[in-house]
Amino acid sequence: MTTTExxxxxxxxxxxxxxGVTAVDDVSFAVAPGTVRAIIGPNGAGKTTLLxxxxxxxxxxxxxxxxAGRDITGIRPHRLPALGLARTFQSARLVGTLTVRxxxxxxxxxxxxxxxxxxxxxxxxxxxxxxxxxxRADELLDFLELGGFADTLAGDLPAxxxxxxxxxxxxxxxxxxxxxxxxxxxxxxxxxSELAAALRAVCAGGISLVVIEHNIELVMTVSxxxxxxxxxxxxxxxxxxxxxxxxxxxxxxxxxxx
Amino acid sequence: MTTREHTTHPGAPAxxxxxxxxxxxxxxxxxxxxxxxxxxxxxxxPLLVPGWLGLLVIAGIFFLIVLGLNLLMGYAxxxxxxxxxxxxxxxxxxxxxxxxxxxxxxVAMIVMAxxxxxxxxxxxxxxxRLRGYYLALATLGLAVITESLASGLTGFxxxxxxxxxxxxxxxxxxxxxxxxxxxxLLLVVCGLGAWFxxxxxxxxxxxxxxxxxxxxxxxxxxxxxxSRYKTSAFVVSAVYASLGGSLYAFxxxxxxxxxxxxxxxxxxxxxxxxxxxxxxxxxxxxxLVIQGLPEVGQSFASWSPFVAGVVLILVITYLPRGIxxxxxxxxxx
Numbered sequence: 279m280t281t282t283e284x285x286x287x288x289x290x291x292x293x294x295x296x297x298g299v300t301a302v303d304d305v306s307f308a309v310a311p312g313t314v315r316a317i318i319g320p321n322g323a324g325k326t327t328l329l330x331x332x333x334x335x336x337x338x339x340x341x342x343x344x345x346a347g348r349d350i351t352g353i354r355p356h357r358l359p360a361l362g363l364a365r366t367f368q369s370a371r372l373v374g375t376l377t378v379r380x381x382x383x384x385x386x387x388x389x390x391x392x393x394x395x396x397x398x399x400x401x402x403x404x405x406x407x408x409x410x411x412x413x414r415a416d417e418l419l420d421f422l423e424l425g426g427f428a429d430t431l432a433g434d435l436p437a438x439x440x441x442x443x444x445x446x447x448x449x450x451x452x453x454x455x456x457x458x459x460x461x462x463x464x465x466x467x468x469x470x471s472e473l474a475a476a477l478r479a480v481c482a483g484g485i486s487l488v489v490i491e492h493n494i495e496l497v498m499t500v501s502x503x504x505x506x507x508x509x510x511x512x513x514x515x516x517x518x519x520x521x522x523x524x525x526x527x528x529x530x531x532x533x534x535x536x
Numbered sequence: 537m538t539t540r541e542h543t544t545h546p547g548a549p550a551x552x553x554x555x556x557x558x559x560x561x562x563x564x565x566x567x568x569x570x571x572x573x574x575x576x577x578x579x580x581x582p583l584l585v586p587g588w589l590g591l592l593v594i595a596g597i598f599f600l601i602v603l604g605l606n607l608l609m610g611y612a613x614x615x616x617x618x619x620x621x622x623x624x625x626x627x628x629x630x631x632x633x634x635x636x637x638x639x640x641x642x643v644a645m646i647v648m649a650x651x652x653x654x655x656x657x658x659x660x661x662x663x664x665r666l667r668g669y670y671l672a673l674a675t676l677g678l679a680v681i682t683e684s685l686a687s688g689l690t691g692f693x694x695x696x697x698x699x700x701x702x703x704x705x706x707x708x709x710x711x712x713x714x715x716x717x718x719x720x721l722l723l724v725v726c727g728l729g730a731w732f733x734x735x736x737x738x739x740x741x742x743x744x745x746x747x748x749x750x751x752x753x754x755x756x757x758x759x760x761x762x763s764r765y766k767t768s769a770f771v772v773s774a775v776y777a778s779l780g781g782s783l784y785a786f787x788x789x790x791x792x793x794x795x796x797x798x799x800x801x802x803x804x805x806x807x808x809x810x811x812x813x814x815x816x817x818x819x820x821x822x823x824l825v826i827q828g829l830p831e832v833g834q835s836f837a838s839w840s841p842f843v844a845g846v847v848l849i850l851v852i853t854y855l856p857r858g859i860x861x862x863x864x865x866x867x868x869x
Contacts (some may be wrong), residue, residue, distance in 0.1 A: 367757075
């Protein structure tokens with residue numbers, strides 16, 4: 279069993295080159311169970327590529343990813359939810375033709391055993407699973423204060439609410455680690471602080487988070503540790519307060535965005 | 537397959553969520569009443585319009601085929617212009633098995649549905665890797681091959697003049713011969729077919745298919761094996777088309793290359809787009825309109841492909857949800 283010293287997620291020397299550009303260059307970090315790790319950096323620092331490498335969407339040129347003591351480097355992404363790893367995307371990618379509840383029910387996919395025949399014939403197993411999924415989805419929507427949107431088509435929601443629904447959908451799979459790609463992008467200040475509160479609550483429930491983010495405010499409020507990437511390399515890895523004061527970080531940020 | 541239940545979420549950490557509450561979605565009685573009214577109308581229809589039975593049988597056969605395509609194209613978002621391949625397998629296969637080898641008709645129909653499923657499973661693994669236009673073109677290739685094989689393999693299929701003298705379907709002691717008998721048979725088969733697709737649509741399978749259509753990468757990250765689902769949807773659509781083909785051959789006791797021609801392959805897709813994909817009524821409307829057009833006026837029959845083309849352009853341009861999809865959207869307001 280995992281002790282507090284054994285990281286839930288460990289990334290060792292991940293490297294990925296695209297042509298002559300090294301998008302991710304020898305990146306290592308670890309995430310302890312029940313903690314929040316933020317990954318920040320200027321545009322083009324390689325944050326999303328790093329996430330793609332961790333979730334099998336892109337194969338690394340070098341390096342290794344371990345999750346819950348298991349090597350998941352280059353795993354086929356659809357196997358990750360069953361291991362307890364969920365991910366959201368940079369722009370909310372809900373199914374616009376389904377309602378909010380249906381989207382969150384879809385998040386519980388890894389727990390569904392019913393398939394074509396059982397679903398098509400509406401066998402008792404399907405009915406039972408449907409009830410459980412709907413109940414779980416409603417719980418999660420209430421938890422994130424989205425209950426009022428349950429029967430709205432996901433495509434009709436404002437951007438901020440879509441982000442939160444995506445978090446709910448990620449949680450519906452019962453993950454131990456949730457990877458969030460810029461969850462605050464496009465949110466206003468109120469929505470961002472709601473998101474921060476939701477993320478803290480999720481973390482308090484024992485779920486670890488990796489948050490890729492631009493919004494420094496959010497990073498400072500929610501994270502336990504921060505990794506700063508610049509041009510694909512790690513230039514800082516520390517607690518938020520120290521990272522904020524780090525001259526190299528200030529230069530990377532202020533130098534890039536005067 | 538494990539028997540593990542998902543409701544307790546094994547392995548999931550305690551999230552301190554509030555205790556569960558049961559929530560019921562209403563509106564079920566409305567759906568039930570609608571279904572009962574539709575069933576009653578369908579039952580008495582032969583008495584009201586006896587002259588239309590032949591048309592209704594053919595429309596029913598195409599309704600079945602379009603329902604299957606709806607699963608693949610409407611829900612999973614994968615175009616197939618090649619459903620006539622499976623119609624041909626069902627139609628010619630059942631025709632030959634019964635005519636040449638005297639198989640029982642029902643057995644021939646079921647065996648050919650199985651053959652079609654196997655062929656779709658094999659083709660699906662290759663074809664469904666393609667996307668958008670490429671998939672459309674590749675499946676159009678299937679339709680072209682199907683038509684040319686149907687007329688080319690003269691010794692086997694009877695060539696351009698077709699396979700004549702196919703027996704009627706026998707169900708136990710009954711021979712499904714008359715228009716009326718075929719109508720009621722189609723009513724049962726289409727009812728079951730629509731029930732199956734409707735069940736899929738409102739369950740996790742339907743949601744998974746919609747997710748694949750909307751965003752394959754995001755679907756993958758939910759644990760959905762997209763290629764397996766696409767192949768399964770293709771297999772189900774092939775079974776529907778195969779059954780449709782067999783029923784066609786048994787009803788008209790004849791099948792020819794024209795029945796499984798490229799024009800028919802296209803018109804199946806047109807029926808779906810016209811009636812409204814992602815609905816159950818849409819395929820029925822589409823089949824009725826496209827099959828009914830030539831019947832509206834005999835003098836008009838030779839112009840019906842032209843009218844169908846114009847209607848398609850108008851619908852795609854102004855009613856992209858199809859007829860029924862638009863009606864539903866308006867009713868929601």
